Structure formats: structure tokens, C-alpha cells
Amino acid sequence: MKPLAQEDRQTLVQLKSDLIAQYDDYCARQLSLDMTRGKPCAQQLDIANPLHGLVDGTNYFSENKTDCRNYGVPTGLDECKNLFSMITGIDPSLIVIGNNASLSLMYDTLMRSMVFGEIESDRPWTNESIRKWLCPVPGYDRHFAITETLGFEMIPVAMTPDGPDMDKVEKLVASDASIKGIWCVPQYSNPDGYVYSDEVCKRMASMKTAAKDFRVFWDNAYAIHDLYPEHRRRIPNILALAEQSGNPNRFYVYASTSKITLAGSGIACIAANADNIARVKKQLSLRTIGPEKLNQLRHARYIPDMETLEGIMKKHAEIIRPKFEAVDAILFEELGGLGIASWCKPDGGYFISLFLMKGTAGKVVDAARKAGVLLTPAGATYPYGKDPDDSNIRIAPTLPSLPDIETAIHVLGICAKLVAVEQLLDQQ
Amino acid sequence: MKPLAQEDRQTLVQLKSDLIAQYDDYCARQLSLDMTRGKPCAQQLDIANPLHGLVDGTNYFSENKTDCRNYGVPTGLDECKNLFSMITGIDPSLIVIGNNASLSLMYDTLMRSMVFGEIESDRPWTNESIRKWLCPVPGYDRHFAITETLGFEMIPVAMTPDGPDMDKVEKLVASDASIKGIWCVPQYSNPDGYVYSDEVCKRMASMKTAAKDFRVFWDNAYAIHDLYPEHRRRIPNILALAEQSGNPNRFYVYASTSKITLAGSGIACIAANADNIARVKKQLSLRTIGPEKLNQLRHARYIPDMETLEGIMKKHAEIIRPKFEAVDAILFEELGGLGIASWCKPDGGYFISLFLMKGTAGKVVDAARKAGVLLTPAGATYPYGKDPDDSNIRIAPTLPSLPDIETAIHVLGICAKLVAVEQLLDQQ
Numbered sequence: 039m040k041p042l043a044q045e046d047r048q049t050l051v052q053l054k055s056d057l058i059a060q061y062d063d064y065c066a067r068q069l070s071l072d073m074t075r076g077k078p079c080a081q082q083l084d085i086a087n088p089l090h091g092l093v094d095g096t097n098y099f100s101e102n103k104t105d106c107r108n109y110g111v112p113t114g115l116d117e118c119k120n121l122f123s124m125i126t127g128i129d130p131s132l133i134v135i136g137n138n139a140s141l142s143l144m145y146d147t148l149m150r151s152m153v154f155g156e157i158e159s160d161r162p163w164t165n166e167s168i169r170k171w172l173c174p175v176p177g178y179d180r181h182f183a184i185t186e187t188l189g190f191e192m193i194p195v196a197m198t199p200d201g202p203d204m205d206k207v208e209k210l211v212a213s214d215a216s217i218k219g220i221w222c223v224p225q226y227s228n229p230d231g232y233v234y235s236d237e238v239c240k241r242m243a244s245m246k247t248a249a250k251d252f253r254v255f256w257d258n259a260y261a262i263h264d265l266y267p268e269h270r271r272r273i274p275n276i277l278a279l280a281e282q283s284g285n286p287n288r289f290y291v292y293a294s295t296s297k298i299t300l301a302g303s304g305i306a307c308i309a310a311n312a313d314n315i316a317r318v319k320k321q322l323s324l325r326t327i328g329p330e331k332l333n334q335l336r337h338a339r340y341i342p343d344m345e346t347l348e349g350i351m352k353k354h355a356e357i358i359r360p361k362f363e364a365v366d367a368i369l370f371e372e373l374g375g376l377g378i379a380s381w382c383k384p385d386g387g388y389f390i391s392l393f394l395m396k397g398t399a400g401k402v403v404d405a406a407r408k409a410g411v412l413l414t415p416a417g418a419t420y421p422y423g424k425d426p427d428d429s430n431i432r433i434a435p436t437l438p439s440l441p442d443i444e445t446a447i448h449v450l451g452i453c454a455k456l457v458a459v460e461q462l463l464d465q466q
Numbered sequence: 467m468k469p470l471a472q473e474d475r476q477t478l479v480q481l482k483s484d485l486i487a488q489y490d491d492y493c494a495r496q497l498s499l500d501m502t503r504g505k506p507c508a509q510q511l512d513i514a515n516p517l518h519g520l521v522d523g524t525n526y527f528s529e530n531k532t533d534c535r536n537y538g539v540p541t542g543l544d545e546c547k548n549l550f551s552m553i554t555g556i557d558p559s560l561i562v563i564g565n566n567a568s569l570s571l572m573y574d575t576l577m578r579s580m581v582f583g584e585i586e587s588d589r590p591w592t593n594e595s596i597r598k599w600l601c602p603v604p605g606y607d608r609h610f611a612i613t614e615t616l617g618f619e620m621i622p623v624a625m626t627p628d629g630p631d632m633d634k635v636e637k638l639v640a641s642d643a644s645i646k647g648i649w650c651v652p653q654y655s656n657p658d659g660y661v662y663s664d665e666v667c668k669r670m671a672s673m674k675t676a677a678k679d680f681r682v683f684w685d686n687a688y689a690i691h692d693l694y695p696e697h698r699r700r701i702p703n704i705l706a707l708a709e710q711s712g713n714p715n716r717f718y719v720y721a722s723t724s725k726i727t728l729a730g731s732g733i734a735c736i737a738a739n740a741d742n743i744a745r746v747k748k749q750l751s752l753r754t755i756g757p758e759k760l761n762q763l764r765h766a767r768y769i770p771d772m773e774t775l776e777g778i779m780k781k782h783a784e785i786i787r788p789k790f791e792a793v794d795a796i797l798f799e800e801l802g803g804l805g806i807a808s809w810c811k812p813d814g815g816y817f818i819s820l821f822l823m824k825g826t827a828g829k830v831v832d833a834a835r836k837a838g839v840l841l842t843p844a845g846a847t848y849p850y851g852k853d854p855d856d857s858n859i860r861i862a863p864t865l866p867s868l869p870d871i872e873t874a875i876h877v878l879g880i881c882a883k884l885v886a887v888e889q890l891l892d893q894q
Contacts, residue, residue, distance in 0.1 A: 075537070077536055077537050077538075078536065080533060080536075083526075083533070083535045083536060084523065086535075087522075087523030088523075090521055090522045090523055090760075091519075091522060093518055094515075094518045094519060095512065095515030095516075095518055098511075105508060105511070106730065106731070107511045107514075107728045107729065107730055107731055108505055108506065108511060108728075108729045108730050109503070109505050109724075109729045109730050110505075110730065111730075137565045137566065137757075137758060138565065138754075138757065138758040139753075139754040139755060139756070139757075141753065141754055141755060142753050142754045145752065145753040145754075146574075146577075146753075149574075149577045149578075149581060150577075152580075152581045152592070153577060153580045153581060153592060153616065162592060164580070164581060164590060164592045164593070165592070165593075180752075180755070183752050184752055184753075187749070187752055188581065296537075300535045300536075300760070301535065301536045301537045301755075302534065302535055302536050302537050302538065302539075302755075302756050302757075302758065302759050302760075303534070303535055303758050303759065303760045303761075321615070324573065324608075324611050324612055324615050325567075325569065325570050325573040325574075325612075326566075326567040326569055326570045326573075327567060327569060327608070327729075327730075328567070328730050329565075329566065329567075329730075330565060330566040330730065330731050330758065330761065331730050331731065332518075332728070332730075332731045333731075333758065333760075333761070
């Protein structure tokens, strides 16, 4: 195996012919495989089976004797704040519990910024004629969709294995007051699976920003989602860092149990320092008489302590680790040493980020789709769906079965080679 | 019993002395009774006990075989749309299911209006330098709190037994383009318990509005909440009326099971015509990967048909009707014929609306509080908490026990008489 770019024309022509034959074989199998979304598989959801029976018509009281069936408790049950404190390391008093989706809490936070502004704002963000937002790339398409719909000009910033390129971030935010914030997935970033270094976290907390109302949306979606607990590395408590750095209001932290218990029926939280969270609570009390508390009660009872929590996460790892390893192995088998692909081998999270030869990702996704393998659209991991290198593909290995993943990644590998060979031949 | 205003001074002085003695007796009992909020009592919540066991680790599939534990189904399960179609009479295709609180859906709708505007808007509502909102009074304090926080100038409009004073409404909306909408609780209005007449509904749907993006927030919170099923009268399908009247985009309809199943753990919906609901769905899909669906599944299974639904509502009525009747009887016993009070005798809903002698409601609530009976603050049923007549008190009879209600209403009656007598003596 030598890099394809070093092969002569004849070899490439022969290779192309071989690859087309392999590709046609897969097409003939009429596959229908979906690798698009980071959804847990049924076996993972089964882990939480004991959850369902933990509330019935006799045991609906919280620890402080609140009837959880009725209205009230707008910020959530104390026992759930403790649960999220275990997950995030943040003080329970700074945590507010929502319903099932942390994405909703992020959307709502930005809607409030638009209508009311932040503590330090001169005006609501809707009244900022130009508003910009930093987007580490590759990143999470649903994050980008929110800032896009709210009219932020999204500025991509490259990810590194230690987190966003902080030289770039610091330079941008120091000079442009219209940059109001940044999306971050600090632990097992989506899709690269990188863990922000302590240094990056410190710089994020202490950097000078031209916008006095700058906010970091710290989406800690994979806070404890280790594939290899023995490799575990944790980000620092960012609210404490922000306080120490003299920027106490900078961060909104989000987490959920969506990938701990049930993806569609977990509970989510927002956390922030005292001043921010007081404003959140005020608006929240206008928005609802209280969140759904029986599911909170189920969760608090299901995960009473750290030992249980870690036990659950180990079960997840046991189910999905073989899938991640299969993707890695087959990518290596298909693409290793050819100089046309690189990919991350994350220690946790939900994705594998694959970088193909520039200018080929879109064609590869198209070719795979025609062979019955659905991949996340090329570009989805970039603002506006546009990857300037047309290179990155996000692989979501958790949902499909191991045999399906193996097939799908072989197809992906063949498509990646075929499109690369065609491009090399075109360029010769 | 002749009207107090016709009594001579000597009689009033003697009456005052008697009332003070009665009042002091109640004070000596060190009561602690809370009549403030429209919360169901535990016995009502017990009706839904069978709900809790309807989903477990084996039966989490919807009718169309979706695994309800996982992400997805952003607009809600078909079977829940059918449930809300039973409740509201609206076509299931126009219904979107949310989580547990219809108030959140209203708040979110207005936040979207603020940031994006409505279909016909020239600009987002945040950019309207003056924005106004009509508030039928007395009305629901949580509605008013939302429009207040969003900077609407709230204009009170009197309620009548047939609905808001439509002469006034029509005149206001025809001439002032800054009036963007109106709050309505059309079936068993909060707090009067009035049902809008067909005529009022028709006029609401067909009236000319200066604002082309005018919206009616049609909060059908008590759609089927009859105390006397035999007196039942139903509002028409307002979306159909709006369509017929050539104002198809005018209404957002809200409903929930909060007072059918569990106040804090029900499910809620928003409904609107095709164009509006398409916009709702678009933003919703940016806000969440899907609502919590296991509770939807529980609800759909618990209430499979209209017969079950009506059976549940009859059980509620049997529990709370005696409480409503006790309030009515004791108000009559204490205040009947004295010319200082009138009150509604609703056929459904959650409240009794009491009107006292002008200028006395605040003092009565204070006096009751000192005697250990908490009532909703006087003025709460008016925008900005200000009842210009200082007359209305909202009584919420569902939560307390029957003996507690009886005691509380006696105290309220004595306080109402005492404050009235003092005022009459002052005025003589």
C-alpha cells in the first residue's frame, strides 16, 4: 500500500476498474443502511428498562415530600440537580432541570438573548444589526442550524485535538464586538471526539472579548460518555474557571441524560453562574408552572449514586465500543496507507470524524447512497452545510448492528477510493 | 337581609361589632388555608393512577412501530394528535404535541413572533416600537405576565357572560394597528367560567383588524372540563370559522391534559391552520429532535376513545362539584342579598370569580390573610395586577378539602362584610 497519489496511471486505471466491480457487487445487494444520526441502538435503550417501573400510583413524592404529579417546582427536583451535579461537577444550586432535550434549552437561551439580551447587553440581540457566532469545525449541525435561523453570521474556527484553535478564537473575539458567542462540545466533541485541554478551557474562560455580552454555549453532551474508561480525561469545572478568570457570566452549560438513559425520554439541564441562572429562572417561571417531574423522579431513583452512573456508562461502552472499533478497523483495511483519508479514534462520544481527499466527500456520500448506504450529508458538520474542503464525513456507529456497520464502512471505503482514483486520474 | 347600603348607621355599627367578634374567633383558630391556585387535589390526580403502568420495558412502540424511547417524531405521536382532536374537535393534521405545559407553547409562540414575526408581519415584533395586546378582564394572571415581560401595552376589555365585549374589541382592533393580539380562554373562562357564545366566536374570527398580523391566542384549557355535563355547551371549531371568515391565519389554539390526567405530567398541544402550523413545525424541528414520547404513549393508551375521556371528566366533576357548590352556598349564606357582592356559578372550569364592593377587594384579601386564609392577590386577574375597581377575587376551590373550603369561604364572607361595613361607615 503506497499513497494513491504516487501510483502511476496504469495502476490507477486498473484499481478503478477493480473498485467499480466491488461497488457494483454491493449495489446488487440492494442494501438499505442508515449511518446518519447519533442515535443509541435498542440494546442501549434496554439498559434503562428498570427506569419505567420506578414511579407508580403510590410513590410519586420527591424526597422533600412534593407530590410530583401536580404543578410546581419550576427549577426541578433537588435529587435531579444532584444527579446533574454528579454528571457535570457543577454545584446543584446553579442547575435548572428542563424536560427531555438540552437542544431546546440552548434554543430557548438564544431566543431569550434575542428578545431580552444578556446581563451586559446594551440592547436585545435582535437589535444588533450585525451579529456573528464562532463555530468550531467540524461541529454539530443542529447547533449551526439554530444560529443560522437567528441570523448570526457563522465564522468557522478549526478544531484541534486540544479543542478549538484558541489563537484564532482569541484574535477574533478580541477585535470584533459583533461576535456574540461560540458553540463548544468540550468533552468528546461532535464529531471529532476530542477533549478540550485544560489550557484551552482556561483560555476560553479568560480571553478578552470585544463584546461585553459574549457567551460560550458549553454543550457537555458527552460529559461521562467514555468508550475507554481507562483513558478517561475530564474537562475542568468551567463555571469555576470563569469565576476565577473574572468572567463569571461567560458560560451557559448544558447536559442531558439522553445518551445515559433514553434518547427521547431523558432529562436535560442548563447550568450557569448565580447571576445568569437567576435570569433563566425568572423567564422560566413565566414560561411554565413547572417541568415534567415524574420522569425526573424516575431518573433520580434509577441513578442514586456515582457507582450506578458509572455502571450504566460501562454497559453503554460495552455495546458501542465494538462498533467504533469495527469502523476503525475497516477504515484502516480499506483506506490505510493510501494517503487519501484520516480519521479520529475517539475515547468517547458518539461519532467518528473521517477526512477524505479534498473535494471528494460530497461525491462519496452520493455514491454510497446509490449503493444503499445513507451517510450524513457531506458538509453537515460545517456552518451553512458547506465544508470548504469538501472533505469531512461524520460517521455515527451507535445505531446500526455490527454486521450492518461493517458492510456500510466497506461500502464507504470503496466509494472513497473510487472517487479519489477518479479525481487523481482527472488531475493527471 | 336588605342591602347594607340601605342600613342606618346604628345597625352598621352593631354589625361591625358582631363581625369583628366573628373575625377574631377565626383568628384565634390559627388557620392556615391556601385558596390561591387552580391546582387539582390529590384525589383528582389519583384518577390517573392506571396511567403510570402503561409503558414498561416491553411495550414502547407507537401504533406505527416507532420506538418511543429514541429520538424523533418532532410533531408528536399520531395517537396523541387523535387524542387532542377528540378534546378540541380540530383535525389531527393541524395539531403538534409538546411536552407537559401548554403555557410553554404559548410563551414560545410569542417568542417566535418577537424574533421572526408572523406570516403577514413586515418585521419581527421586537422591532415594533409600540406593541399592544388585548386582555379580557378578569383573566389569567400567567397570560398577562407573558405579554408584560415581552413589552406589550396591555389593554383590558370587559368580559361578559358571552365572552369579551366584542363591540369594544372590534372597535379597538379596527383602528389601532399596534394591537397585535388577544388572550382568550373561550370555554369556561379563567376566572369567570363563561363559555364564549357562537356569536362572539364568529365575530372574533371575522372582525377586521388594522394589524394584518393580528393573532388570537385561543387557550382552550378547559375544553371538556364540565361540572354539569347536562349543562354542556361547546364552542365551535375556531380554525374552521377562521377559514370560512377569510382570516385563516388568525388563531393559535392550545390545549392540554393537565387537568384531565396529571397537572404537572400531562401533555400539551398547539394547533393552527396549515400555514401557521408549518412555520411552527419548522422552528420546532430546530429546537428539538423530538418531544418526550413515552408520556404521550401512556396518555394515548390511557384514553383510547371518547367514552373513556368522558368517564374521566365525570370522575373529576364528582370530586370538585361539591367544592364549587359549597363555595356558592356559603357565599350566599354570608353575602346574599347584602348588595355588596356578586359571583359566577360556572358550569365548568377551575374557578369562581367573586366581585365585591368597589374598593374593598385588596383589604378583604389582607384581612383574610391575617386570619390564616390565603387568597389570590386582589388585582391578579387584571393586567399589571391592577384591578381598577379593586373588586375581583378569584376563588380556586379544587385543591383544598371540603371542610377547609367551607371554613375559608366563611372567613372570606366575614372579611367582605366587615370591610364593606367599614367603608360604608366611612362614607356616611
